Structures are given as structure tokens and as C-alpha cells.
Amino acid sequence: MPGLRAPQVIHRLRETRPDLRVLVLTAYDDNELVFGLLEAGAVGYVLKEEALETIKAAVRAVARGEPWLSPWATPRGRGSRVRPCSMRSKATQPS
Numbered sequence: 675m676p677g678l679r680a681p682q683v684i685h686r687l688r689e690t691r692p693d694l695r696v697l698v699l700t701a702y703d704d705n706e707l708v709f710g711l712l713e714a715g716a717v718g719y720v721l722k723e724e725a726l727e728t729i730k731a732a733v734r735a736v737a738r739g740e741p742w743l744s745p746w747a748t749p750r751g752r753g754s755r756v757r758p759c760s761m762r763s764k765a766t767q768p769s
Contacts (some may be wrong), residue, residue: 680707681714688715697736699729703746718742 678686684696697718698711708719720732721744732742 681710684711684714684716695736695739697732697742703744708743720744721746 680698680700684698687694687696694715695718696716697720698716699720699722700707701722703721711719717739718732718736718741720729720742722729724732724744724746728744732744735742
């Protein structure tokens with residue numbers, strides 16, 4: 675749907691198909707985006723960088739009607755790979 679963002683698309687799809695189960699596969703791990711997608715009606719959220727087996731497990735879980743949230747989208751999962759900007763070395767800061 676041109677001009678619409680993912681949460682808007684999910685919301686519109688769920689309006690017409692309430693039984694539709696949406697799993698979002700994305701490269702973005704922004705908390706605001708995750709919450710927006712879930713509020714719009716997504717049942718699951720998984721990152722493209724996840725292992726293939728994890729992505730397969732997410733697809734199967736959502737197909738069964740079970741929610742799925744990538745571990746990287748949770749504070750505990752992010753804590754092991756993301757540090758506040760003030761703690762990053764210049765070499766690891768995005769340019």
C-alpha cells in the first residue's frame with residue numbers, strides 16, 4: 675500500500691481480516707517501531723539477523739496463533755549487544 679507505514683498496513687489488514695496473523699520480519703530493532711507494530715495487530719516480530727532456525731520457529735509459532743517476539747527486541751536481549759552511546763568507543767559508533 676503505497677504511502678503507508680507498516681503499522682498502518684497491519685491495522686488496515688486486521689480491520690478486513692481480524693483472523694489474519696501477521697509476523698513482521700525486519701532489520702529494524704527500534705522499540706517504538708516494535709510497540710507500534712504490536713499495537714497495530716502484529717502477532718510476532720523477528721529480526722532478519724536472527725538465525726534461520728529462529729525465523730522458522732517464529733513463523734511456526736505465529737501460524738499456530740502464538741505470539742513471538744525476537745529476543746533482541748527485549749531489554750534483556752539488547753543488553754548483551756547494545757550499550758548507551760556515551761559508553762561506546764569511537765570505533766563502534768555509527769557514522
